[in-house]
Amino acid sequence: MSPPRSIRWVIVGNSGSGKSTLAERLGQILHRPIYDLDRVHWQPDGRKRDEADARARVAEIAATDA
Template identity: 45%
Template sequence: MQRIVILGNAGSGKSTLARELGRRLQLPVVHLDRLFWEPGWVEADNEVFRSRVRQAVCGDAWICEGNYSRRTFDLRLPRADLIIWLDTHRTTCLRRVMLRSLLNRPRADLPVGCSEKLNGEFLKFLNFVWNFDRVNRPGIEAVRLAIGPQVPVVHLRSAREVGAFVQDLSATVQGSFKLQG
């Protein structure tokens, strides 16, 4: 397992899981938000974004976290070995998004020149997080089934399940990769 796609709502733990798996499996991590957003939260041109993603996943091993299904699944899913869906409850996602925005710490997944501020755009983002499962997830799942139905999917619904998965995956691939504690 050397090409992993991680999907889920904002605040579901995609970036955290990607970093942990990347560290344990010694795989490069691709944060799609860093490829999509220009400084000041300006969207990259679609062809520029797709070119960045294409380049990021052209190698034999990677972990790619983020949704962007209609824009990038055709580039990622045909090459993926595994899809991890983080089914984190929306109240947990909201709490995490609000906390990280209040703390405003640098993060590996935060695009360069973009800071999280409590403003009108942030309130719209909270609405996106709250409604993700009803509004966005069905479309993401439909595109996944159309482009990558052959890729195995693991659904993780809690921090406990994520922890157990990471431990199990580490034990499973220990012979194939040099793992770090």
């Protein structure tokens, strides 16, 4: 039996509930990268990212080991 891939965590909650703060702290403690899906789907200027580009970014994240 092969070992499982790295565990991935998903943090879900209401706006302003501390999701990003918790994710950042866990990333520091566990020495793991943090991926913010808002940054995947939205451009810095607030415009929605092209769907194909967003999907490609999600595929890149999913292909990582952690």
